[in-house]
Amino acid sequence: MQIPARVLPRCTVTVPPAIEAKNLFKVFGRNPQAIVNRLRAGETREAVASAGTAAVIDASFTVQPGEIFVIMGLSGSGKSTVIRTLNGLLPPTAGEVRVQGQSVTSASPAELRRIRRASVSMVFQHFALLPHLSVLDNAAYALEIQGVGKSERRARAREILDKVGLGDRVEATPDELSGGMRQRVGLARALTAGTDILLMDEAFSALDPLIRREMQEQLVELQSELGRTIVFITHDLNEAMFLGDRIAVMRDGRIVQTGTPEEILTDPANDYVAQFVQDVDRARVLTAGSVMAPPAAATPLSAGVRGALRVMRDLQVGSVAVLEGRRYLGSVSDRAVVRAVKAGSTDLRSLISTAQPVVSPNDPLTEVVERAVESPIPIAVVDDQRRLLGTIPRVTLLAALGNVDPQTTEIPIIGAPSSVPQAELMSSLVAVGEPAGRPATGRGA
Numbered sequence: 368m369q370i371p372a373r374v375l376p377r378c379t380v381t382v383p384p385a386i387e388a389k390n391l392f393k394v395f396g397r398n399p400q401a402i403v404n405r406l407r408a409g410e411t412r413e414a415v416a417s418a419g420t421a422a423v424i425d426a427s428f429t430v431q432p433g434e435i436f437v438i439m440g441l442s443g444s445g446k447s448t449v450i451r452t453l454n455g456l457l458p459p460t461a462g463e464v465r466v467q468g469q470s471v472t473s474a475s476p477a478e479l480r481r482i483r484r485a486s487v488s489m490v491f492q493h494f495a496l497l498p499h500l501s502v503l504d505n506a507a508y509a510l511e512i513q514g515v516g517k518s519e520r521r522a523r524a525r526e527i528l529d530k531v532g533l534g535d536r537v538e539a540t541p542d543e544l545s546g547g548m549r550q551r552v553g554l555a556r557a558l559t560a561g562t563d564i565l566l567m568d569e570a571f572s573a574l575d576p577l578i579r580r581e582m583q584e585q586l587v588e589l590q591s592e593l594g595r596t597i598v599f600i601t602h603d604l605n606e607a608m609f610l611g612d613r614i615a616v617m618r619d620g621r622i623v624q625t626g627t628p629e630e631i632l633t634d635p636a637n638d639y640v641a642q643f644v645q646d647v648d649r650a651r652v653l654t655a656g657s658v659m660a661p662p663a664a665a666t667p668l669s670a671g672v673r674g675a676l677r678v679m680r681d682l683q684v685g686s687v688a689v690l691e692g693r694r695y696l697g698s699v700s701d702r703a704v705v706r707a708v709k710a711g712s713t714d715l716r717s718l719i720s721t722a723q724p725v726v727s728p729n730d731p732l733t734e735v736v737e738r739a740v741e742s743p744i745p746i747a748v749v750d751d752q753r754r755l756l757g758t759i760p761r762v763t764l765l766a767a768l769g770n771v772d773p774q775t776t777e778i779p780i781i782g783a784p785s786s787v788p789q790a791e792l793m794s795s796l797v798a799v800g801e802p803a804g805r806p807a808t809g810r811g812a
């Protein structure tokens with residue numbers, strides 16, 4: 368019977384994760400399964416070492432389409448072994464890998480070949496370029512294996528080579544290129560293959576720092592342009608932080624933490640991760656939004672000088688943000704307000720310093736620091752409609768940049784302490800009509 372299309376139940380199309388790894392074990396040894404059983408029973412990697420090498424122990428993670436997922440860890444922690452199980456290059460001893468919903472672990476050799484051809488390509492640290500082929504044909508090589516005709520594969524390779532900045536070197540042979548250029552040909556080859564998923568094992572580690580940085584930026588750009596899913600291995604934390612949407616940290620075969628760069632930096636799961644992140648360039652990773660405090664010391668413009676003074680007295684801070692509706696107008700300092708009151712002025716708007724820096728939540732701390740140096744007043748974090756989202760006092764900034772332990776260091780989260788003696792603040796309040804003995808309540812807007 369033909370069912371009219373309208374009557375069919377509406378179904379939501381759910382895209383399966385790009386990659387799912389479930390409880391993966393990879394053990395090298397004579398009786399790997401027995402070793403897996405011992406590990407499952409709680410024995411350590413060291414305890415089973417005499418029987419075999421537990422390269423990967425109970426690793427689980429999911430990579431969503433379009434994500435850059437970084438696997439990071441010291442040498443020997445099991446990163447390469449994990450990534451090789453993802454495209455079936457290595458069968459796991461236990462556990463399962465799924466690529467776009469299809470099991471790699473139970474795939475037949477023919478299915479595996481299809482997955483590798485159509486879905487997953489891999490870039491190694493030292494990928495062998497074919498020395499007798501031009502840059503163009505090297506980049507087109509994966510398509511040649513896929514049986515794509517010469518003119519089409521060359522056209523597609525040319526397009527990608529343009530993107531990686533080698534458009535003018537297509538006729539060169541690999542020996543005429545620098546190491547960095549060769550690495551880019553390798554990347555172009557993987558990109559030209561057109562697979563949704565790219566596995567990159569230490570793909571940039573042979574590059575000198577400047578070219579490496581350039582490649583990282585190019586990869587992020589290409590990724591957002593082409594929307595590929597990337598699993599990237601590195602033992603360089605700065606690289607991991609720069610590239611990763613999420614990062615899995617491996618130690619001795621286990622994944623000890625998975626999280627966004629910010630989560631890993633600000634909330635390391637254990638000492639090992641903490642040690643790893645100690646020397647990362649925090650300013651490049653952390654954003655204004657991740658360190659800001661809620662905007663506690665704020666007052667509506669309509670509350671006038673009196674309102675501003677009251678908030679500063681109650682919260683004992685040296686400055687207050689002035690709002691009109693939710694719009695941030697700027698901040699006034701206690702000094703400026705007290706001075707104005709002495710001079711008989713009660714116009715709050717005229718006291719707002721116009722040169723005050725504001726930042727957006729996505730600004731990296733590097734930028735915030737530059738501005739904070741010039742400003743004694745906490746930096747305001749505003750959205751694109753200038754609504755006040757939070758503030759960053761200088762001390763918070765320093766704590767975020769240094770490895771200051773917030774548990775043991777007192778960090779005033781509201782703002783710099785008042786620089787005007789309390790008595791002077793009180794007499795100003797009295798001068799604008801505030802009863803002197805009023806208890807400290809309220810926190811402004």
Ligand SMILES: Nc1ncnc2c1ncn2[C@@H]1O[C@H](COP(=O)(O)OP(=O)(O)OP(=O)(O)O)[C@@H](O)[C@H]1O
Pocket residue numbers: 395420421422440441442443444445446447448449602
């Ligand atoms: N084919 C193999 N046979 C035996 N042991 C192996 C094999 N491949 C890897 N191992 C062992 O498994 C462990 C993890 O190796 P792996 O190559 O995955 O580490 P890695 O994190 O990639 O290290 P690196 O940063 O040095 O590349 C190591 O102890 C290694 O010696």
Ligand SMILES: [Mg+2]
Pocket residue numbers: 446447448568
């Ligand atoms: Mg490796």
